[in-house]
Amino acid sequence: MKSVSVSDSDGHAFTPLVAIELAEDIKEEAASWLMNKIKDKQQRGGADLLVDQLSQEGQSDQKGNPNIFIVGATWLRLLHGAEEVGLVKEFGDGSMRGFTYANKDSFKSFEGDGDGFLSIAECQYIIKHELDTLRAKDETQVPGYTQMKLYPGKSIIRRMQSKGILLQIFPLHVKENLKRLSLSWYGKVKLSHQPLDDIRQYFGESLALYFGFLEYFTFALVPMAFLGIPYYLFDWESYDKYVVFAVFNLVWSTVILEVWKRRSASLAYGWGTLSRKKAFEEPRPGFHGTLGLNPVTGREEPVFPYARRQLRMYLVSVPFVLLCLYLSLHVMMVYFDMEVLGSGAARRGAHGLDRPAALHPQHHLRGGHRENHRLESSHQNHLILKVLVFNFLNCFASLFYIAFVMQDIVLLRQSLATLLITSQILNQIMEAFLPYWLQKRRNKKVHTRNRRTMGDQELPLGEQVRLEADMNTYLGTFDDYLELFLLFGYVSLFSCVYPLAALLVVLNNVTEVYSDALKMCQVFKRPFSEPAADIGVWQLAFETMSVISVVTNCALIGMSPHTKAYFPESETQLILVVVAVEHVLLAFKFFLAFVIPDIPKPIQIKLARLEFQSLEALKKRKMLEAAAGIPSKS
Structure with missing residues (x-):
């Protein structure tokens, strides 16, 4: 249009x-x-x-x-x-x-x-x-x-x-703007940064931050990919040398997440979302309560007691999530036992222990509004945290079972490789190319029908709006971030048994940039812009995954034959050493997170200067009011 x-x-x-x-x-x-x-x-x-x-x-x-x-x-x-x-x-x-x-x-x-x-x-x-x-x-x-x-x-x-x-x-959509963005974004295959400012101008800050994180994550994986290639090719069975790779992985995962905070803060400041105050935002449409006044803004809006929301969270939502988690674990353990009991089932590779049929209460969680959060961002963050628990369980339970119950490192390596390769191919087909092909067929029918009656003229406004109305609706960045979260888990959790994982994820992300750009411009309706200062609760999710990776990698190294050879007489001593190393690495990890500021110093200065100027302006106004005899407002 x-x-x-x-x-x-x-x-x-x-x-x-x-x-x-x-x-x-x-x-x-x-x-x-x-x-x-x-x-x-x-x-x-x-x-x-x-x-x-x-x-x-x-x-x-x-x-x-x-x-x-x-x-x-x-x-x-x-x-x-x-x-x-x-x-x-x-x-x-x-x-x-x-x-x-x-x-x-x-x-x-x-x-x-x-x-x-x-x-x-x-x-x-x-x-x-x-x-x-x-x-x-x-x-x-x-x-x-x-x-x-x-x-x-x-x-x-x-x-x-x-x-x-x-x-x-x-x-x-605005056809001219969309065409210009498409050409600079994915129209030509090139090794360069994405036009994040243009993406933000057209789709808003939330989507621009996703593509910024996708690009940053891809570049951050390059050192891991280069380091993993020689380990994969020349040190396949040398687990003692994987210790160095695992430690590098742990430092890498911490540093890239801390540096991303600084990168997102710089982007958000330039886009004007870093200093936006959530207290000033209007409540989300689904928020309900008695009509009252917002104590901060003085605006008339629904008011819901904070204590009631907390009671709903901890007396309803949390027990429901824990119950579903328990049932899911129970179902999967029964499934695993049946697979192992089946003759040779455990040796069929990832096809047997890939992703068992767990319970999926996500649709109940997605539709739950019982907690009644005031802001859309809070509602989405709590929803994401709950759904992430089940996705983590569904995607990684089989790998943890193979690694720590079956203790079959060869099968773990095969399963991880199979998961990475097959999931990436299927995701690209199902998420981008198939919807794009269907949308192109739909568009072709409309244009053909239009040419029969109007020749080669542009689609009239009514036809264009109706065409967009029939396009698929973009449901938000949840599935996109979830895919990156799972890939980050595959790289960080089991790096010491499959160092090639980072290279496969780099290849996936390069194609993901173009396929996601294509579907945003050609497959989906244009989504509404959503102001965002960071990637929200996903930052916490990635940081939690990096902490879990410390425990996982230390445990895998401790299970290796080369490590056990150093403690032939005392398994307790081995466990104590592994736990001690794990605690040292965790302490080092938290130390790195502490010493790297979340916001770059120049932006901190700008924010502090703006706050100072606001206070000075307020003082000046009060002085003028006092001089004029105007009563001061509280």
Whole structure:
């Protein structure tokens, strides 16, 4: 879709940024009520946006859903929205400050009426924020649906989505910008850094940080890959020499994660998300509670007691996760015993002990909203932590069983190699190439149908929006980070038995960069921009994996025949030495994490200077108020 302009029913011209698809059989009074809420002024509980129903005129197929609406806003509304959501922009003096409309001319890139000051992704994020904050006030039900109850503070969009009368909300692509990004990102195979700033401008900070981490992780694996090749080729059975490789692995895993914190802090500062305050953010649409005032911002929003949330977490969620974990372990142990009892089953390699059929409660955890977290980031972080437990168990339990119960190092090496090779091939086919091929077929049908009626002209707005509506929905970075997390585990946990793992992961990540870029630009709907200052709970997940790798590698080295030969008479002494070495390595690991600052010194200085200037400005204002006899506000 080009940056076209349309007009709403009142004659206001605007650029369509977001599409809303309602159910085909939605009652007219419900659709009209929702559109009026979106268009109504904020003082009356509306979003003050511009809406137009997508016309079916000129559409070659008249069977499409007529209830698709496009949403935009005036430029003034978007600038005020930027202040409401707390966007941070570069100030005239080079510092990063929260945007305020009153000081708009003091910001570096603000010229004239501010055209180009906000990216399209930021404009779409602002509109999504305004739609999400549409909450019921005096309404008790959705018009036309007596059973669809509302109460003060309830998210209107959330309610209509949960009942299936609002099908989806998605941001629209800008074809020219997308084509330009695609060309610089994956259009040519080249050994260079990704255009992270351009990715951030188009898809937002969360996705840009994922691709930044993918790139960083790939480059960080290169030393491990180069070191692993000679160990693999020339020291296959020399376990005593693997001690050096394992120690290097442990130092490497700590250093790269600490350095990544500094890298992500630098990126987030330049993008204006490092200093954003979560206390100022609006609650997520699924958050519910009694309508009250936010004690920090003074805004009216749902309020939910902190103690009740903690009780739900520790009395409901944690016991449920532990129960599912116990059942999963029990099922897998039965499976392993049956495999070993089966004649020769344990020697069939990774095909026999690859990934047993464990219980999968992830869909229950994904849909659980009982904890009722206020912010989307907190909700996602708690969800990721719970789901990660089961994915870790499912992917690594068989390898731990082979290593420490069967104590078969040859089978462990074979299983790890098989997992790395087969999973990478299947992931590339299922995650990127197959969806891309299906989407290309769908696009070809639409373009062919369009050429029959309109010749070689560009797709009209209605056809383009409907084409995007039928594209797959990107469900977030969870699966992408999970894949990297598992690969990091394969490299770090069992490095002393399969040093070639890092090389295989490098090869996978190189193709992953291009396949992920391809599917983001060609397969999925454009996702909404999500402000992010780091990779969130995934940082903790990777750091936890690196700690587990210390224990795993020390145990594997202690089990090797070469190590046991040094303690022929006392197994207890061997265990004590291994535990002592493990503790020394853990202490060294935590020492490295302590001495490497998370935020580079220049950025720390800039943040401290900005805080100092804010305090000085506050003092000056209070002095002026006192001189004018104005009572000071608490």
